[in-house]
Amino acid sequence: MKEITLKEFDGYKYIYGGVCAARGFRAGGVYAGIKKPANDDPNATHKNDLGMIQSDVLCNAAAVYTQNKVKGAPIVVTKQNLAATGGKARAVIVNSKNANTCNADGEQKAQRMCELTAKALGCKPQEVIVASTGVIGQILPIEPIEKAMPMLVMSLCVSNNDAAAEAIMTTDTFPKQVAVEFELDGKACHLGGMAKGSGMIHPNMATTLNFITTDCAVSSEMLQKALSDVVKITYNCLSIDGDQSTNDMVALMSSGMAENDEITAEGADYDTFKQALYIVMMNLTRMLAKDGEGATKLIECTVAGAKDDDTAKVIAKSVICSSLFKAAVFGEDANWGRILCAVGYAEADFDITQVDVSIGSEYAMIEVCKNGAGVEFSEEEAAKALSRDEIYVQISVGNGDGNATAWGCDLTYDYVKINGDYRT
Amino acid sequence: MKEITLKEFDGYKYIYGGVCAARGFRAGGVYAGIKKPANDDPNATHKNDLGMIQSDVLCNAAAVYTQNKVKGAPIVVTKQNLAATGGKARAVIVNSKNANTCNADGEQKAQRMCELTAKALGCKPQEVIVASTGVIGQILPIEPIEKAMPMLVMSLCVSNNDAAAEAIMTTDTFPKQVAVEFELDGKACHLGGMAKGSGMIHPNMATTLNFITTDCAVSSEMLQKALSDVVKITYNCLSIDGDQSTNDMVALMSSGMAENDEITAEGADYDTFKQALYIVMMNLTRMLAKDGEGATKLIECTVAGAKDDDTAKVIAKSVICSSLFKAAVFGEDANWGRILCAVGYAEADFDITQVDVSIGSEYAMIEVCKNGAGVEFSEEEAAKALSRDEIYVQISVGNGDGNATAWGCDLTYDYVKINGDYRT
Numbered sequence: 001m002k003e004i005t006l007k008e009f010d011g012y013k014y015i016y017g018g019v020c021a022a023r024g025f026r027a028g029g030v031y032a033g034i035k036k037p038a039n040d041d042p043n044a045t046h047k048n049d050l051g052m053i054q055s056d057v058l059c060n061a062a063a064v065y066t067q068n069k070v071k072g073a074p075i076v077v078t079k080q081n082l083a084a085t086g087g088k089a090r091a092v093i094v095n096s097k098n099a100n101t102c103n104a105d106g107e108q109k110a111q112r113m114c115e116l117t118a119k120a121l122g123c124k125p126q127e128v129i130v131a132s133t134g135v136i137g138q139i140l141p142i143e144p145i146e147k148a149m150p151m152l153v154m155s156l157c158v159s160n161n162d163a164a165a166e167a168i169m170t171t172d173t174f175p176k177q178v179a180v181e182f183e184l185d186g187k188a189c190h191l192g193g194m195a196k197g198s199g200m201i202h203p204n205m206a207t208t209l210n211f212i213t214t215d216c217a218v219s220s221e222m223l224q225k226a227l228s229d230v231v232k233i234t235y236n237c238l239s240i241d242g243d244q245s246t247n248d249m250v251a252l253m254s255s256g257m258a259e260n261d262e263i264t265a266e267g268a269d270y271d272t273f274k275q276a277l278y279i280v281m282m283n284l285t286r287m288l289a290k291d292g293e294g295a296t297k298l299i300e301c302t303v304a305g306a307k308d309d310d311t312a313k314v315i316a317k318s319v320i321c322s323s324l325f326k327a328a329v330f331g332e333d334a335n336w337g338r339i340l341c342a343v344g345y346a347e348a349d350f351d352i353t354q355v356d357v358s359i360g361s362e363y364a365m366i367e368v369c370k371n372g373a374g375v376e377f378s379e380e381e382a383a384k385a386l387s388r389d390e391i392y393v394q395i396s397v398g399n400g401d402g403n404a405t406a407w408g409c410d411l412t413y414d415y416v417k418i419n420g421d422y423r424t
Numbered sequence: 425m426k427e428i429t430l431k432e433f434d435g436y437k438y439i440y441g442g443v444c445a446a447r448g449f450r451a452g453g454v455y456a457g458i459k460k461p462a463n464d465d466p467n468a469t470h471k472n473d474l475g476m477i478q479s480d481v482l483c484n485a486a487a488v489y490t491q492n493k494v495k496g497a498p499i500v501v502t503k504q505n506l507a508a509t510g511g512k513a514r515a516v517i518v519n520s521k522n523a524n525t526c527n528a529d530g531e532q533k534a535q536r537m538c539e540l541t542a543k544a545l546g547c548k549p550q551e552v553i554v555a556s557t558g559v560i561g562q563i564l565p566i567e568p569i570e571k572a573m574p575m576l577v578m579s580l581c582v583s584n585n586d587a588a589a590e591a592i593m594t595t596d597t598f599p600k601q602v603a604v605e606f607e608l609d610g611k612a613c614h615l616g617g618m619a620k621g622s623g624m625i626h627p628n629m630a631t632t633l634n635f636i637t638t639d640c641a642v643s644s645e646m647l648q649k650a651l652s653d654v655v656k657i658t659y660n661c662l663s664i665d666g667d668q669s670t671n672d673m674v675a676l677m678s679s680g681m682a683e684n685d686e687i688t689a690e691g692a693d694y695d696t697f698k699q700a701l702y703i704v705m706m707n708l709t710r711m712l713a714k715d716g717e718g719a720t721k722l723i724e725c726t727v728a729g730a731k732d733d734d735t736a737k738v739i740a741k742s743v744i745c746s747s748l749f750k751a752a753v754f755g756e757d758a759n760w761g762r763i764l765c766a767v768g769y770a771e772a773d774f775d776i777t778q779v780d781v782s783i784g785s786e787y788a789m790i791e792v793c794k795n796g797a798g799v800e801f802s803e804e805e806a807a808k809a810l811s812r813d814e815i816y817v818q819i820s821v822g823n824g825d826g827n828a829t830a831w832g833c834d835l836t837y838d839y840v841k842i843n844g845d846y847r848t
Binding site: 135136322328330337344411415416417 | 491492493494495523525526528559560561665667668669670746747748751752754755757760761762764765766767769770774776793796797798835836837840841843844
């Protein structure tokens with residue numbers, strides 16, 4: 001697994017367990033065979049393609065979805081379900097290998113997945129969150145899911161967050177999970193999540209598939225508010241390839257089993273909870289960036305001194321999305337002109353003659369541009385810094401209070417290779 | 425040289441000569457040594473890096489420029505010059521290998537290039553259009569240009585449009601030139617141009633470096649109007665990599681030596697001239713797409729049935745810009761779900777359930793999606809069509825009158841390779 005730097009935050013402790021870290025949640029995953037393997041070698045091992053998260057109690061729940069006009073059928077069904085229950089959920093069912101998108105029978109199949117789950121777990125179909133990821137425009141075979149359901153439910157018994165995290169992977173090279181422990185009203189609370197990458201990632205209002213569970217008691221309304229706010233400064237500041245998926249969804253469920261006083265309004269408790277959500281989502285964002293398709297390096301771009309946060313965000317995302325800069329990072333070439341070029345075409349209001357740029361690693365930042373013009377720097381030091389696998393770009397655009405961070409990755413031969421023959 | 429399909433238009437004949445096809449224009453190019461070669465092999469051959477276009481008479485002139493906030497110094501100086509003369513020009517001086525951008529002494533150097541040209545040709549510095557392309561943020565050495573000036577002026581004597589076209593190339597694999605002949609008032613008129621690619625191309629109001637000459641008599645005002653209109657449906661519908669350059673410029677000069685009645689207003693003559701400009705710029709656009717960095721295939725995406733042309737253009741450009749679709753074209757994979765995904769995230773107003781998509785070559789178009797959902801098609805036929813090197817995508821989004829075409833190229837290993845070590 002690629003190493004990732006987890007940043008420390010006072011009062012929050014990183015723990016194991018992913019979506020099972022919070023009390024009341026179990027998870028599991030199995031290989032259902034949703035896509036026929038290329039050859040029928042009976043000894044072949046298969047990665048999981050069907051996952052489930054179950055809560056012991058009915059949870060408060062919230063979600064955000066892709067803004068793509070083409071929406072996967074599971075998105076439509078999950079929206080309907082959460083509306084029907086007024087923001088309550090008991091379980092998540094999710095498959096990889098097929099997005100169930102652009103199919104005439106898509107909604108029917110997504111509903112069938114909810115029914116199968118409800119029957120197996122003894123809840124209502126409307127209490128199920130359903131999600132799919134994989135190839136667009138191929139009919140989803142429902143038989144493998146039906147057949148795998150007993151084994152999937154059995155897999156919940158060992159509460160295996162790793163099996164579930166594997167089941168949502170597509171071109172990911174490692175499963176992505178983070179969990180934290182924090183305290184509210186003297187009670188230990190837990191919040192953890194899992195996410196899948198790693199291509200078609202350029203979120204708007206949500207990204208990719210992402211499931212977060214907590215035992216911290218929070219109303220559905222405040223869950224939605226926190227999720228909508230945090231997604232703006234985490235996933236929505238991530239771009240792997242500029243392509244916004246049809247199946248993006250982030251779902252957040254609270255079992256309330258930490259037994260803190262339920263958070264129903266803004267205030268100190270809400271802020272503590274929201275910070276936990278930020279820590280988990282920010283770290284998952286960094287993992288998604290680091291594991292971008294074909295990526296060898298994480299790029300973190302911070303913009304400060306803008307007139308407001310939105311301006312800073314537009315500039316940071318412009319840099320993260322530049323194919324030319326991404327290719328230069330792959331080549332470990334301190335070609336800062338491409339950073340300035342991307343800053344220059346960002347649709348934002350700032351003075352280009354005030355722009356300073358530094359580039360490097362967490363060990364050494366090197367100033368390459370001051371007031372919009374190049375400054376002398378040691379190419380040797382820059383090459384050394386760029387040989388690291390987490391690359392930082394710091395940009396200052398003036399004296400304003402606005403700042404933002406965006407995350408991306410380098411553009412490599414392997415991105416092209418992976419996407420030249422994804423369907424085969 | 426990569427083959428490119430030239431489309432036929434009644435009343436217009438393709439001719440040789442590029443920027444020298446129109447009467448009154450000479451061009452030339454030399455190797456000045458603006459960038460030191462990596463080794464000093466005395467037998468090494470060098471591609472030209474300094475070019476010139478000269479007119480025998482003072483021309484009416486017009487130009488459009490990059491909208492990037494970071495503007496190359498030559499852009500600033502050319503703007504000033506055309507404003508000072510009220511849209512008149514005698515010559516173009518242009519170098520590759522160095523963009524003269526983000527340098528403290530940039531404008532001074534660009535002005536010096538105008539002075540050197542004016543002195544050599546016997547005109548005013550303000551009558552010179554200056555342009556540079558290459559690496560951003562490195563000081564432009566002026567000595568090689570000073571030394572090369574006598575040889576450059578001598579090279580004009582043989583009126584060598586090929587030498588000039590070579591001088592503006594950066595990562596281009598072939599020079600890009602088109603010229604046409606047409607008739608006005610019984611007089612033969614000529615219009616020709618040259619352009620450079622092939623990366624950092626995502627134009628907005630202009631693209632890359634592009635020089636067009638004509639002997640058709642047109643006022644500066646009408647030159648500007650035609651250029652601004654035509655650039656919208658040609659270069660501004662082109663994307664290689666989503667990166668908008670700092671040094672984009674299209675300059676258009678008219679010697680008037682065809683002796684037609686000068687075009688000073690809209691009407692039939694203006695339309696005839698504007699169509700010639702469209703043919704040349706559209707073909708140069710296709711050449712730029714085909715020669716995109718690392719590209720193996722041209723992609724032409726046509727959108728019809730939109731509520732207006734702008735809506736169609738947003739959708740067509742969204743498809744052309746999708747890294748995932750571009751990689752699929754490289755892999756000759758009919759992964760139409762990625763087309764629909766890109767259509768879906770286009771910020772435009774249309775009904776996704778009305779969307780039909782066909783993909784193929786000029787020999788065979790294959791319907792892959794009807795009313796927003798997949799239809800059965802022969803993968804074998806699709807693979808055969810996608811093995812061609814000019815790929816067409818036809819999208820219908822409804823019954824409106826709006827349509828547009830956009831051009832791009834596939835995303836390949838070589839794009840990454842070229843841009844991983846561009847500076848070295």
